[in-house]
Amino acid sequence: MTETTKTEWWRDAIIYQIYPRSFQDSTGDGVGDLPGITRRLEHVAALGADCIWLSPIFASPQKDMGYDISDYTAIDPLFGTLADFDALIDRAHGLGLKVITDQVLSHTSDQHPWFKESRVSRDNPKADWYVWADPLPDGSPPNNWHSHFGGPAWEFDPQRGQYYLHNFLTSQPDLNYHNSDVVDAILDTCRFWLDRGLDGFRLDTVNYFYHDPRLRSNPAAQKAQNFMSVDLYGMQENIYNKTRPENIGFLERMRALTDEYDDVMMVGEVGESGERSIEIMGDYTKGTDRLHMAYSFAMLGPDFSPAHFRNCIEGFQKGAPDGHPYWSFSNHDVIRHVSRWSDHAVNEEAMAKLAIAMLMAFEGTIGIYQGEELGQSETVMEYDELQDAQAIRFWPGVKGRDGCRTPMVWAHDAPNGGFSDGSPWLPVKAPQLANAVDLQEGHDGSVLTFYKRAIAMRKGSPALSRGKTIFLDTRDPLLAFRRQSKDQTLTCVFNLSPDAMTVTLDKEADLTGLHSATRDANTVHLPGNGFAFLAHDGPLALR
Numbered sequence: 001m002t003e004t005t006k007t008e009w010w011r012d013a014i015i016y017q018i019y020p021r022s023f024q025d026s027t028g029d030g031v032g033d034l035p036g037i038t039r040r041l042e043h044v045a046a047l048g049a050d051c052i053w054l055s056p057i058f059a060s061p062q063k064d065m066g067y068d069i070s071d072y073t074a075i076d077p078l079f080g081t082l083a084d085f086d087a088l089i090d091r092a093h094g095l096g097l098k099v100i101t102d103q104v105l106s107h108t109s110d111q112h113p114w115f116k117e118s119r120v121s122r123d124n125p126k127a128d129w130y131v132w133a134d135p136l137p138d139g140s141p142p143n144n145w146h147s148h149f150g151g152p153a154w155e156f157d158p159q160r161g162q163y164y165l166h167n168f169l170t171s172q173p174d175l176n177y178h179n180s181d182v183v184d185a186i187l188d189t190c191r192f193w194l195d196r197g198l199d200g201f202r203l204d205t206v207n208y209f210y211h212d213p214r215l216r217s218n219p220a221a222q223k224a225q226n227f228m229s230v231d232l233y234g235m236q237e238n239i240y241n242k243t244r245p246e247n248i249g250f251l252e253r254m255r256a257l258t259d260e261y262d263d264v265m266m267v268g269e270v271g272e273s274g275e276r277s278i279e280i281m282g283d284y285t286k287g288t289d290r291l292h293m294a295y296s297f298a299m300l301g302p303d304f305s306p307a308h309f310r311n312c313i314e315g316f317q318k319g320a321p322d323g324h325p326y327w328s329f330s331n332h333d334v335i336r337h338v339s340r341w342s343d344h345a346v347n348e349e350a351m352a353k354l355a356i357a358m359l360m361a362f363e364g365t366i367g368i369y370q371g372e373e374l375g376q377s378e379t380v381m382e383y384d385e386l387q388d389a390q391a392i393r394f395w396p397g398v399k400g401r402d403g404c405r406t407p408m409v410w411a412h413d414a415p416n417g418g419f420s421d422g423s424p425w426l427p428v429k430a431p432q433l434a435n436a437v438d439l440q441e442g443h444d445g446s447v448l449t450f451y452k453r454a455i456a457m458r459k460g461s462p463a464l465s466r467g468k469t470i471f472l473d474t475r476d477p478l479l480a481f482r483r484q485s486k487d488q489t490l491t492c493v494f495n496l497s498p499d500a501m502t503v504t505l506d507k508e509a510d511l512t513g514l515h516s517a518t519r520d521a522n523t524v525h526l527p528g529n530g531f532a533f534l535a536h537d538g539p540l541a542l543r
Helices: 033-038 041-047 082-094 113-118 180-196 245-257 276-282 308-319 349-359 388-394 447-459 463-464
Strands: 015-019 049-053 071-076 098-103 154-157 162-165 200-202 265-270 293-296 365-369 468-471 479-486 489-495 501-504 518-520 523-526 531-535
Touching: 015 041, 033 082, 041 082, 041 447, 041 531, 049 293, 071 082, 071 180, 082 098, 113 154, 180 245, 200 245, 245 265, 265 276, 265 468, 276 293, 276 308, 293 479, 308 479, 349 479, 349 489, 388 523, 447 463, 463 479, 463 489, 479 501, 489 523, 518 531
Parallel strands: 015 049, 015 365, 049 098, 098 200, 200 265, 265 293
Antiparallel strands: 154 162, 468 479, 479 489, 489 531, 501 523, 518 523
């Protein structure tokens, strides 16, 4: 396969994330599954998406909702069979949708046969497949590394008389990527799915594969940061337990594997926040032998300021001029953005529309999380409704991730919103029922209709789909930048506040595409959470 035959479809793609447990149940057991996803793929295709990303569907004890894999080459019976997977691929491809899966490669379940063998003794064939270390002389863990889910990142195993590393739950032991046999085995599992017609991978915690072999303790953080929860992890500079230089070599091995196939891509999740996350994104997508693209938690936090969005995008431009970014506002790990940014919103509907208008104007690949096209808000959970191990442990200091994982709502008057005939694994509540698909489909003013129009606008615009980005200096709370291709120039202006704003142009420009603004001569009036796309020739100044 020569490079000229590759279309690089992913460069301006819209990727729709499906959380399989919560999309559509076909069996009545209250849990979504592969046949249910297949049934609902027309919804995704009609939205205008190019690809679906499936959160983990592989065999798992489900201690962390599938992010604890016990067999990398088997579908969990909870979701269906390999035949169901093949049928989903066929249907998706028939609708023009690519399919990628969530590959959780940094750790396995403690029920994986590899770990079961590894923990038996210190001299078995897989003894060195995981990160094992002796206790310190006083019996304490080998170093000060924290787990994201609370407590030390080390669990003592009495069978081996050693500690094993786990960055997340104790039931999620970390693989030892310093062992070449581990790397080869992991690559073989990835090849298995590519051979079945998969179009690529979303690599979970892509900067966690390697650890410092000397097991040096991390220094204290100069400024504490958290990107998943209120835990102790962010109180260290996590320089020895992740983002090690050896990571690059593994990414190159993965890229070489995907390059053997036609138009396969990889997007990596960088488990980091702040400016450091943008640096890692740039490093991991540099050139043509690493990740095709990467995303981080940089836009998945509470910050909703023009400076923040500008710093994220310009930081990537400077750090990886030949790299490629992936931007999204919501996923299965964070509070849904219409709720997260509610302090800056006129209302949830206005925020939903502003957010997708912004995303469609950002340079790079765009991610959408299921339900956001409905303007779905975060579900308020009671303690007895929780399923997320993180929330159960830290409640009420940590509300957990169940609030963004509740089922899709297809029909407002059907049992459980049309998601399941049985008792759903997470509740379907009235605020979510009010945003059901059937209440929005075909209605001009709905968030769903607006999403479809915004995606169509991007696809029909050379400037928005693949044009370059130049930011303009504007006063807060305005975010403004120019997107420019050889065929089109657009200036995009967004009001990130609930208060009305005006912008004066230094020359004529036409309001185009979707907008919520009005123009009076050379003055553009933006309502709260308003936005405008201005078509013009040559530079355009704003004041």
